[in-house]
Amino acid sequence: MKEHTTPDGTHYWTYGNTLRPAIIMIHGFRGTHHGLDLIAKNLPNYHIIIPDLPGFGATQPLKYHDLDHYVAWLRTFITAQKLSDTPVLLGHSFGSIVAAAYAATFPLTINKLILVNPIGAPALEGPRAVLTKLALFYYWTGRKLPARVAKKWLSAKPVVAIVTISMAKTRDKDLRRYIHDQHFKYFSRFHDMKSLSESFTTSVNHTVRESAGDIAIPTLLIAGSLDDITPLHKQHELVELFPDATLHTIEKVGHLTHYETPDQVADAIKNFM
Numbered sequence: 001m002k003e004h005t006t007p008d009g010t011h012y013w014t015y016g017n018t019l020r021p022a023i024i025m026i027h028g029f030r031g032t033h034h035g036l037d038l039i040a041k042n043l044p045n046y047h048i049i050i051p052d053l054p055g056f057g058a059t060q061p062l063k064y065h066d067l068d069h070y071v072a073w074l075r076t077f078i079t080a081q082k083l084s085d086t087p088v089l090l091g092h093s094f095g096s097i098v099a100a101a102y103a104a105t106f107p108l109t110i111n112k113l114i115l116v117n118p119i120g121a122p123a124l125e126g127p128r129a130v131l132t133k134l135a136l137f138y139y140w141t142g143r144k145l146p147a148r149v150a151k152k153w154l155s156a157k158p159v160v161a162i163v164t165i166s167m168a169k170t171r172d173k174d175l176r177r178y179i180h181d182q183h184f185k186y187f188s189r190f191h192d193m194k195s196l197s198e199s200f201t202t203s204v205n206h207t208v209r210e211s212a213g214d215i216a217i218p219t220l221l222i223a224g225s226l227d228d229i230t231p232l233h234k235q236h237e238l239v240e241l242f243p244d245a246t247l248h249t250i251e252k253v254g255h256l257t258h259y260e261t262p263d264q265v266a267d268a269i270k271n272f273m
Contacts, residue, residue: 001040006080011058011075012051015040021273022047022083023114026074028093029203030196032057032186036092039258042266046273049087051077053095055195057186070098071105078109088273090114092258093202093229102204102212108131113219114272117255118208120230138188138267139200143193153190155195163187169226169254179259180213212241218273219245222265224253246272254269 002014013033023046027037034057035049040048053059054073062069089110096118103113119140138160142154164183168176190196219242223235230238232249239247248268253260 001037003176006077008076009060010051010077010080012049012077015048015050016044016046018047020046020088020109021085022049022081022271023273024078024081024087024089025050026089026091026095026099027053027198028057028095028117029057030190031093032189033180034186034259037264038267039269043269044264046090049081050187053098055191057144057189061160061191061195065195065202067097067202070127070202071102074098075106075109081153086111088112088114090116090269091114091118093119093255094199094265097203097206100208100211100215103217103219105270107215107233108219112272113215113250114215114269115126115219116222117224117227117257118238119206119237120208121234122207122209133157136201136204137229144196145193147193150193151188154190154193157184160184160187165205167229167251167255168260169224169256170260173216175260179256182259191221195262209238209241211241212238212245215242215245218272220268221245221247222257222268223247223249224255224257224261225251226254229255248272 005011027033027035032052036050052059055065062073087110089099096115103110135239137147142150145153160183163176168179204217221235221239223232225232235247239245250261250264
C-alpha cells in the first residue's frame with residue numbers, strides 16, 4: 001500500500017498490481033480509505049485506488065458538499081490518475097450514491113460499476129425516517145456549537161458505539177471488537193462541522209435509484225441479506241431499475257460487508273471482473 005496526493009490535494013492509496021485493471025473505490029459517510037482496506041487486500045491481483053473523500057481523512061473539504069460537487073471532484077480525481085484503460089468504479093454505502101451519479105454523468109470514463117451495500121431506499125421515508133430526522137438534528141446541532149464542543153459532540157464514543165452496534169451483525173466477539181476499534185479510530189476523522197453536516201444532508205437526500213436508469217454500463221450490486229439501511233427487498237427493486245445489472249447477496253451480514261465479509265465481497269468482484 002502506498003500513499004499519494006493529487007495536484008488538487010486529494011490523498012489516495014494504491015494497492016496490488018499496477019499492470020492489472022484498475023478499480024477505484026469510494027468509501028462511505030464518515031469513513032476513510034481504511035474502511036475498504038480489507039477488500040483491497042483480498043484483491044492482490046488488481047490495481048486498487050482508494051481516495052479519502054473530501055472532508056474526511058487526509059483530504060481537505062470542498063467548497064460545497066452536494067452531490068454535483070462530489071461528482072465533479074471524482075471526475076477530476078479519475079482524470080488525474082492518467083490510466084491507460086478505463087477503470088472500474090466501486091462505491092460503498094454513501095460512496096454508492098456518488099459512484100452511481102458519476103456513472104450516469106460520465107459513462108464513457110469507466111468500464112464497469114460495482115455498488116457495495118448501495119443506498120437504494122430514501123432515508124427520509126419508511127420505518128427509519130424518524131431516526132434519520134433525529135440524525136439530521138444531531139448534525140445540525142453540531143454545526144451550531146463552538147468548534148471544540150462540536151467536535152466532542154459529534155465524536156462522542158457512545159454515539160459511535162451505538163452506530164456500530166446497530167449495524168454489526170456478526171456474533172464473532174473478536175470481529176465485533178475489530179469493527180468497534182476501526183470506527184473509534186477513523187469514524188471521526190472529519191475536518192469541520194460544515195462539511196460533515198453538508199455531506200450527511202447529501203447522503204440522506206439522494207439514493208442510487210435516481211441514477212440507475214441512466215447507467216448503461218455493466219453493474220454489480222453487492223448486498224447483505226440483513227442490511228437494514230436498505231433492506232434486501234429494496235435491493236431487488238433497485239437492480240431492476242438498471243439496464244444491465246445483477247445482484248449478489250451475501251447471507252447473514254448487514255451493512256458492514258466491508259468489515260464482516262470482505263473475502264466474499266472480493267470474490268463477487270473477481271467473478272464480475
